[in-house]
Amino acid sequence: MAHKKKSSGPAAVASAPDAAVRKLLKKQEALVAELTEQVRKQRAKLKKAATEREELEARIEKHKARAKAAKRKYQAIKDHPVDAPSPVEKGGKAGPDTPVPVATTAEGPDASWTVARLRAEARARRVTGYSRLTKAELLDALT
Numbered sequence: 001m002a003h004k005k006k007s008s009g010p011a012a013v014a015s016a017p018d019a020a021v022r023k024l025l026k027k028q029e030a031l032v033a034e035l036t037e038q039v040r041k042q043r044a045k046l047k048k049a050a051t052e053r054e055e056l057e058a059r060i061e062k063h064k065a066r067a068k069a070a071k072r073k074y075q076a077i078k079d080h081p082v083d084a085p086s087p088v089e090k091g092g093k094a095g096p097d098t099p100v101p102v103a104t105t106a107e108g109p110d111a112s113w114t115v116a117r118l119r120a121e122a123r124a125r126r127v128t129g130y131s132r133l134t135k136a137e138l139l140d141a142l143t
Helices: 010-079 115-124 135-142
Strands: none
Touching (some): 115 135
């Protein structure tokens, strides 16, 4: 490696600080570029998080609306008197939300009862596991 002679003139004094300044400037520009890239990535993450938050808030509102509707439906069923004739008993058509009539007679369940009526009676008597029982098992549990 060849050594350069140091000149003692004013040009040599001026060029040494310029080289150091250029070197520092180059380092700072690299740092600025790196930080700019990090800021860009963080903004992208923030945007993604904001989108996910909006989606979750929409799902929450949807679930709140469903819960409110279910609560209204439950309250309507709770307030519905058991002794009132069902639409089926009135001669109407049964739908998925039609309540199943509960036994109101003094006689107990017998083989003429449908499984739906037996299950309604079991539910009213708080028989556990009634939904998995057969008609014969329901009759045994209720008699």
